[in-house]
Amino acid sequence: MDSSERRARILSLIISEYVDSAVPVGSEAIRSRYNLSVSSATIRNEMARLEEDGFITHPHTSAGRVPSDKGYRYYVEALMQERDLPWEVKQTIRHQFHQAGRDEEEWIHLAAAVLARAVENAAVVTVPQSPESRLKRIELVSIQDTSALMVLVMQQARVKQQVLIFPEPVDQEQLTAMSNHLNQAFAGLSAADIRRSQVQLTQLEWHVANAIREMMESADRGTYDDAYLDGVRNVLQKPEFASADKMLNLLDVLEQRNLSRLLPFREMPEDGVTVMIGAENEQDQMHDYSVVLSRYGNPDGMSGAIAVLGPTRMRYPQTISTVRFLSQLMGEMLRTYYEDDAPPPRDDAPAT
Amino acid sequence: MDSSERRARILSLIISEYVDSAVPVGSEAIRSRYNLSVSSATIRNEMARLEEDGFITHPHTSAGRVPSDKGYRYYVEALMQERDLPWEVKQTIRHQFHQAGRDEEEWIHLAAAVLARAVENAAVVTVPQSPESRLKRIELVSIQDTSALMVLVMQQARVKQQVLIFPEPVDQEQLTAMSNHLNQAFAGLSAADIRRSQVQLTQLEWHVANAIREMMESADRGTYDDAYLDGVRNVLQKPEFASADKMLNLLDVLEQRNLSRLLPFREMPEDGVTVMIGAENEQDQMHDYSVVLSRYGNPDGMSGAIAVLGPTRMRYPQTISTVRFLSQLMGEMLRTYYEDDAPPPRDDAPAT
DNA sequence: GGGTGGCACTCTCCGTCCGAGAGTGCTAAC
DNA sequence: GTTAGCACTCTCGGACGGAGAGTGCCACCC
Numbered sequence: 001m002d003s004s005e006r007r008a009r010i011l012s013l014i015i016s017e018y019v020d021s022a023v024p025v026g027s028e029a030i031r032s033r034y035n036l037s038v039s040s041a042t043i044r045n046e047m048a049r050l051e052e053d054g055f056i057t058h059p060h061t062s063a064g065r066v067p068s069d070k071g072y073r074y075y076v077e078a079l080m081q082e083r084d085l086p087w088e089v090k091q092t093i094r095h096q097f098h099q100a101g102r103d104e105e106e107w108i109h110l111a112a113a114v115l116a117r118a119v120e121n122a123a124v125v126t127v128p129q130s131p132e133s134r135l136k137r138i139e140l141v142s143i144q145d146t147s148a149l150m151v152l153v154m155q156q157a158r159v160k161q162q163v164l165i166f167p168e169p170v171d172q173e174q175l176t177a178m179s180n181h182l183n184q185a186f187a188g189l190s191a192a193d194i195r196r197s198q199v200q201l202t203q204l205e206w207h208v209a210n211a212i213r214e215m216m217e218s219a220d221r222g223t224y225d226d227a228y229l230d231g232v233r234n235v236l237q238k239p240e241f242a243s244a245d246k247m248l249n250l251l252d253v254l255e256q257r258n259l260s261r262l263l264p265f266r267e268m269p270e271d272g273v274t275v276m277i278g279a280e281n282e283q284d285q286m287h288d289y290s291v292v293l294s295r296y297g298n299p300d301g302m303s304g305a306i307a308v309l310g311p312t313r314m315r316y317p318q319t320i321s322t323v324r325f326l327s328q329l330m331g332e333m334l335r336t337y338y339e340d341d342a343p344p345p346r347d348d349a350p351a352t
Numbered sequence: 353m354d355s356s357e358r359r360a361r362i363l364s365l366i367i368s369e370y371v372d373s374a375v376p377v378g379s380e381a382i383r384s385r386y387n388l389s390v391s392s393a394t395i396r397n398e399m400a401r402l403e404e405d406g407f408i409t410h411p412h413t414s415a416g417r418v419p420s421d422k423g424y425r426y427y428v429e430a431l432m433q434e435r436d437l438p439w440e441v442k443q444t445i446r447h448q449f450h451q452a453g454r455d456e457e458e459w460i461h462l463a464a465a466v467l468a469r470a471v472e473n474a475a476v477v478t479v480p481q482s483p484e485s486r487l488k489r490i491e492l493v494s495i496q497d498t499s500a501l502m503v504l505v506m507q508q509a510r511v512k513q514q515v516l517i518f519p520e521p522v523d524q525e526q527l528t529a530m531s532n533h534l535n536q537a538f539a540g541l542s543a544a545d546i547r548r549s550q551v552q553l554t555q556l557e558w559h560v561a562n563a564i565r566e567m568m569e570s571a572d573r574g575t576y577d578d579a580y581l582d583g584v585r586n587v588l589q590k591p592e593f594a595s596a597d598k599m600l601n602l603l604d605v606l607e608q609r610n611l612s613r614l615l616p617f618r619e620m621p622e623d624g625v626t627v628m629i630g631a632e633n634e635q636d637q638m639h640d641y642s643v644v645l646s647r648y649g650n651p652d653g654m655s656g657a658i659a660v661l662g663p664t665r666m667r668y669p670q671t672i673s674t675v676r677f678l679s680q681l682m683g684e685m686l687r688t689y690y691e692d693d694a695p696p697p698r699d700d701a702p703a704t
Numbered sequence: 705g706g707g708t709g710g711c712a713c714t715c716t717c718c719g720t721c722c723g724a725g726a727g728t729g730c731t732a733a734c
Numbered sequence: 735g736t737t738a739g740c741a742c743t744c745t746c747g748g749a750c751g752g753a754g755a756g757t758g759c760c761a762c763c764c
Contacts, residue, residue: 024727028727029727039736040737041736041737047728048729059744060743061727061728061729062726063726136493153491157515162455163689232603241596247599251585252585376756378757381756393708394707414716415756416757707763712758713756714755724748727743730741731738733737733739734738
């Protein structure tokens with residue numbers, strides 16, 4: 001057996017063992033558990049080499065070895081074999097999704113729950129966003145003399161609402177007239193289009209148009225901020241978080257709603273699964289965690305992100321396959337239920 | 353000094369001291385810290401009496417005293433004096449609220465954040481609900497050949513949305529015709545009214561009407577389930593949760609979305625603040641926590657609940673005042689922004 | 705008889721110590 | 735290159751003990 005090949009195998013075994021047990025793994029342990037045909041002394045020699053090269057470390061002199069970020073990275077890159085999820089598992093998930101397919105909130109929730117459960121870590125799923133909202137319909141409903149509810153329907157079936165306060169009493173008839181006019185003027189436009197628009201508007205209409213534009217702009221800005229989180233408990237239960245301050249640390253990372261700053265959604269490639277191990281994440285707070293994430297949907301149309309967050313000691317193969325499958329599935333769901341008639345101009349979209 | 357009066361004073365001091373320090377408080381500590389004119393031995397005697405009567409307990413023989421649920425209850429009932437919040441504090445909060453008054457979600461969020469921060473514990477704020485939703489307007493917007501977005505506007509400015517799938521292609525023109533007809537037929541009705549309605553509907557309209565009814569029913573059922581939570585960290589940081597299992601315990605209580613089962617929203621009186629101390633809550637899981645809660649809004653119109661959750665060791669006076677003030681303020685907000693002109697009379701179902 | 709000083713007693717907390725156990729690294733031999 | 739052997743290191747957990755805080759009770763005092 002090639003010596004570097006054997007070294008790789010040992011690294012692989014250390015990782016499997018450590019991922020399962022959370023306990024530093026010693027030379028004798030792997031020899032006996034995987035009955036290798038070499039002695040523990042040989043394994044120790046190899047381990048020393050692996051440590052020299054930075055793939056594993058030592059909590060202290062007389063402890064077993066623990067994979068380093070670099071070790072995991074090499075494992076993910078070269079050693080592990082990603083298994084496709086078993087057909088039944090896929091089928092079960094698919095079924096659950098089609099059950100809950102109507103209500104977006106429920107649907108995203110479900111995705112997070114399924115993911116968290118499958119990978120036994122925390123899952124984050126963002127609400128899908130379109131790159132630039134376009135107005136489809138506006139509706140004004142009277143509430144009080146001087147206030148009305150504005151409901152915006154955007155393309156891709158996104159609905160936004162806001163209470164408007166008018167400087168003078170406005171009745172439903174006026175509101176209807178205004179919404180008719182605004183619909184005519186603004187349907188199909190983006191926030192920028194509306195800003196540039198030259199349409200003649202009354203004072204009140206202008207008031208409303210402003211509110212529309214602001215809401216659309218804030219919707220466009222808010223990408224990735226609206227995320228569902230599930231499975232925090234999975235992570236907290238892991239032995240690495242047994243102490244109270246570790247737990248608080250993790251909760252700090254998760255509870256704040258600026259998750260999107262900690263997960264590198266922005267740098268996500270258009271497709272494929274991204275793995276970020278420990279200190280590879282630029283955020284200091286994330287150095288003890290790994291993130292596996294993927295975009296779902298169509299970058300030109302509706303898209304969001306799903307991510308798994310857990311300790312660096314994570315089952316990468318399963319996690320990656322699951323994230324991959326779920327992101328595909330959610331893409332399909334988006335196309336089926338939410339996308340406009342006009343198919344986005346890409347020619348690799350699998351037929352539904 | 354009357355002896356029972358002195359005993360009450362000592363209980364009061366024990367509670368203040370313990371609430372601040374989280375450490376069992378001894379006789380000498382109280383004497384010196386509040387320079388009472390009696391010796392520690394006398395205080396010990398009084399403490400023995402208080403313990404006999406069940407107001408305080410002993411973690412172990414040679415430890416100081418800790419208030420029992422009964423002790424806190426007596427304190428809340430008879431000893432503490434609820435101070436009104438300082439005017440500036442009220443003003444600051446009021447100001448924040450009027451800043452964020454438009455968007456309901458933001459507004460509820462803010463309420464939870466303000467409350468959690470003010471009382472240094474966890475805060476729960478439910479979305480306001482009306483006792484029975486009434487349809488105000490329905491809108492149908494085409495998405496694809498066979499699917500459309502249904503947007504329901506209820507009285508009290510609540511908006512619900514759902515994607516509908518039709519068995520046959522339907523274009524926007526048909527959708528508009530349908531929504532016009534349904535608006536005519538159903539405006540102002542409750543789910544029950546719609547169920548009873550005798551209006552002639554086409555097959556497709558019937559399909560939609562069904563969806564409307566289901567959504568309204570689910571909205572009516574869902575009271576109190578939709579809640580915002582803030583300040584979990586405040587609670588976790590307290591010394592009583594320093595150990596990992598205590599933390600997990602608390603997280604279990606909070607993370608699950610069935611908070612409404614643990615907080616006795618249903619038994620809430622129509623007005624006033626309810627305090628529930630430790631084992632007074634029927635739910636076993638809640639025996640270590642106290643809850644201070646209040647309804648906000650108008651029981652006949654829109655109403656919701658706000659609650660504070662923390663360890664039984666809690667600053668009851670401040671917490672109660674804050675909850676009281678916030679519930680009043682939120683009631684005002686509801687009336688100002690969200691309530692219909694016509695207060696919902698009981699028997700106004702328009703004939704169809 | 706209530707209040708008080710005194711004192712023995714109890715229990716926790718924390719630092720120290722020690723032995724068992726696990727694992728390493730090195731060396732010498734195969 | 736591999737291996738057996740062995741000294742060495744470090745952690746973990748239990749035992750121990752002293753310091754400190756607090757109680758409970760008794761005898762005494764006003």
